[in-house]
Structure formats: structure tokens, C-alpha cells
Amino acid sequence: MTTKQPTFFVRDVPVYGDAVLAPMAGFSDVPYRALCRAYGSAMNYTEFVPVEALLGKRSPSRFWGRLDKQAGEHPMVFQIFGNDAHKILAAAQNILDLEPDIIDVNMGCSTRRVSGRGAGVGMMPQPQLVRDTFSLLAQHLPIPVTGKIRLGWDATQQNYLEIARIMEESGAALIAMHGRTKAQKYDGQANWDAIAALKQAVSVPVIGNGDVNTPADIDRMKAHTGCDAVMIGRAAIGNPWIFARRDRDSLALADAVQAIRLHVREMLAYYGDPHGLILFRKHLKRYLDDFSAAAPFLPLLLQTDEADVFVRLLGELETAVSDQQHP
């Protein structure tokens, strides 16, 4: 009998696999995480949540909802952000009873609303805040604490090595890095050399992130940087097969329809009908983009807010395509 070995550990939490769905506000919700896990994402992050929203009593709010997870969803990382070490600790302690496996501090968000007030990547120019935050969390939480960073604020302030060393010294159990600065936002090329330098500089596991668009890129980034795992964001939207290391080019429309069915089922179960269907629209286009045969059906699928009609249209799409293939 063969026993599956963990690929790496986040302190004492085993991770099986080396491709991880990135936290993405508006996308990495319970339904999409379920799908990506089914296709092979090795670890899942929640969308980021402001600590200020987590300090009081739990309420049925948008932000508390981001901490929902499915039974058996492991390892599950709750990602939070803030600009005050004590508030970050208080929020982390307040969400422990929801049983995350890991708490992650977002130090990568580049939007002005977040970074402008010293949270997200706005923490990176504040080494003392990073030290205080990780020391407090590591001392007071029973579960591992991790952080997701960028290269730094801009081209002239790329202090990721300094910040990573502080994180490690202060008790961080893993560092994920998006290889761009705050100033770059999502533009330009991600710097994989910097991810390699980070991996050399610390002894905790490193997750590399940025410009991983295909299954081959997963292996390329690993070979180039030596990172323990690769995090995939935008290229996973409408493309959960990347976690199964299947190229988009190799997919048939029937594969897309199958994933859409699964995903819509999860959306309806979690958000209800028709809200789940309406929220699914942003994913739908991404699933069908590459399939010209789906083009006539897309406007109809995007318009309906009736689950029955949606499922019927999907069936018609499948039939139309198989008729074309087998005249």
C-alpha cells in the first residue's frame, strides 16, 4: 500500500500538492473553491476580510460570509487584513472558533483604499508593524500564521527580503509572494528571480505567484524559483482544469459544460436561486470564451435568471455541438 506523502508542511499542517488557488475577492468563494479543490487545488484561501469587520459579534454580513467553508475543506486559510497589530490579533482570535487551519495576513493588496491606510501592501514599508503583527499572532494563536506579500511598494523600494526575514523571525510559517510591486498592480512581468531569491533567503515554505497561466508554467516557476508551491489567480477563473494540469487547448466544449454544471450546482446550493445563477454570470463568460460554438448561446445563458431554463439551454448547447461533430 502506498501512503501519499505531503508535498510540504505549513508548520504542522500537511499540504498535498503544489498548485494553489489564489485568494481573489469576488471569485474565491465557497462554490468556486469547491470546484478548484475537486480539480486539484492543494490549499484554499478565503477572499480577504478587513479585521475591523471581525471584531464584534458574528453577523450575517458580507464579510463574515467570506469565512464560510465547506465541511472537509482542508487546509483552509482565512485571509485577513488591517493596519494595527492588536486589532489583527483580536480579529484572528475572534474567528478561531470557525476552525481555520491557518490564518494569513494580506500584505499584497495594492488598491488605494487598502494600501493607502497602511494595510495590505501598505504594511511593507512598515517593518515594525510587520514584526509586531507576526510576533503577536504567532505567540497567541494555536494555528500557523502566514503572510502574502509583494516585492515592495515600487521599483525603488523592493524590500521583500527584509520583510520576509522579519516574518520568519517573528514566527510566520509560510510566505507567499506575488512577484510585482504595489506600483505595478497587475501590469508588467512578474519577477520570478525575486521569488527564487526569497526561497533562498528563508527556510519556511514559499509559494510563488504571478504569471502562471498554463500547467507548463507551474513546472517552469517551480524549476526557476525552487518554490514549494505555485499560486494561480486570474488564469484559474473559468479554468479550474489548470489544477488538474490540463491545458485549456486540450478541452472540449463538453468539458466546459460539465464544469459549468458542477459550478452552477454549487452556486445555487450556497447562494440560493436565482442569486447563485446571477453571480455565476461573471464566471460563465470565462468558461465559454474560447469556444466559438457557444457564442450563440452565451447571451441567452447570461440573460436567464431561471435555473431550469439555464440547465435546458446548457443541454441544447451540448446537443448542438455533438450534432455538429456527428452529422
Ligand SMILES: Cc1cc2nc3c(=O)[nH]c(=O)nc-3n(C[C@H](O)[C@H](O)[C@H](O)COP(=O)(O)O)c2cc1C
Ligand atoms: C479579482 C481579484 C481579486 C483579488 N483578491 C485578492 C485577495 O482577496 N487577497 C489577496 O491576497 N490577493 C488578491 N488578489 C491577488 C491574487 O491573489 C494574485 O496575487 C494576483 O492576481 C497575481 O496572480 P495571478 O497572476 O495568478 O492572477 C486578487 C486578484 C484579483 C484579480
